[in-house]
Amino acid sequence: MYIAMNRFKVARGSEKDFEAVWTNREIHIHKEPGFVRFAMLKGPEAEDHTLYVSHTTWENEQTFLDWTRSQSFRDAHKDAGKNKPLYLGHPQFEGFTAIESLVLEPS
Amino acid sequence: MYIAMNRFKVARGSEKDFEAVWTNREIHIHKEPGFVRFAMLKGPEAEDHTLYVSHTTWENEQTFLDWTRSQSFRDAHKDAGKNKPLYLGHPQFEGFTAIESLVLEPS
Numbered sequence: 001m002y003i004a005m006n007r008f009k010v011a012r013g014s015e016k017d018f019e020a021v022w023t024n025r026e027i028h029i030h031k032e033p034g035f036v037r038f039a040m041l042k043g044p045e046a047e048d049h050t051l052y053v054s055h056t057t058w059e060n061e062q063t064f065l066d067w068t069r070s071q072s073f074r075d076a077h078k079d080a081g082k083n084k085p086l087y088l089g090h091p092q093f094e095g096f097t098a099i100e101s102l103v104l105e106p107s
Numbered sequence: 108m109y110i111a112m113n114r115f116k117v118a119r120g121s122e123k124d125f126e127a128v129w130t131n132r133e134i135h136i137h138k139e140p141g142f143v144r145f146a147m148l149k150g151p152e153a154e155d156h157t158l159y160v161s162h163t164t165w166e167n168e169q170t171f172l173d174w175t176r177s178q179s180f181r182d183a184h185k186d187a188g189k190n191k192p193l194y195l196g197h198p199q200f201e202g203f204t205a206i207e208s209l210v211l212e213p214s
Binding site: 001003019022023027029030031035036037038039040041042043044051053055094095096097098099101102103104105106 | 108110126129130134136137138142143144145146147148149150151158160162201202203204205206208209210211212213
């Protein structure tokens with residue numbers, strides 16, 4: 001299991017606009033090979049921003065990398081620059097590999 | 108859906124020890140009401156540390172909060188101080204609520 005997260009510092013007051021951009025986006029990622037699940041997460045509020053994290057789970061890192069090299073990825077990101085005024089700085093990418101012996105499902 | 112993450116900056120060279128502590132721990136969290144899934148994630152490496160994230164998904168924030176007030180939580184954390192030499196500073200907690208209209212499962 002591989003989890004790709006992008007951290008967005010959304011300017012205070014722009015939260016609803018940021019969510020609307022994502023809600024109105026045509027998202028095709030769920031058709032990709034190796035895709036497990038996507039969620040947009042709303043996190044802690046700081047003085048000047050609210051942290052949002054786009055959170056995508058893949059079967060493994062390779063399926064994530066394959067997606068980043070696909071036409072589908074380019075299509076999904078072609079308008080991303082337009083949303084820049086809604087957040088501070090650049091989104092920060094962090095990729096994580098699950099330690100398989102430390103994955104627990106409900107008993 | 109609510110995701111509770113704790114970020115650990117594990118000192119370079121202590122990664123295997125950190126993983127062993129978690130692997131050898133008796134984890135009972137998967138029996139808790141509202142528990143969805145747990146994973147220990149290994150993330151990017153910096154010069155002085157490797158980022159690890161304990162990543163627990165709950166049905167909602169309330170089931171997470173109920174767990175933090177339980178005996179099970181106290182038992183799980185009673186020896187946590189012993190592992191401090193393995194990481195830099197304190198683990199950093201971040202809690203996230205999923206935006207339900209932006210949760211995607213495979214089609």
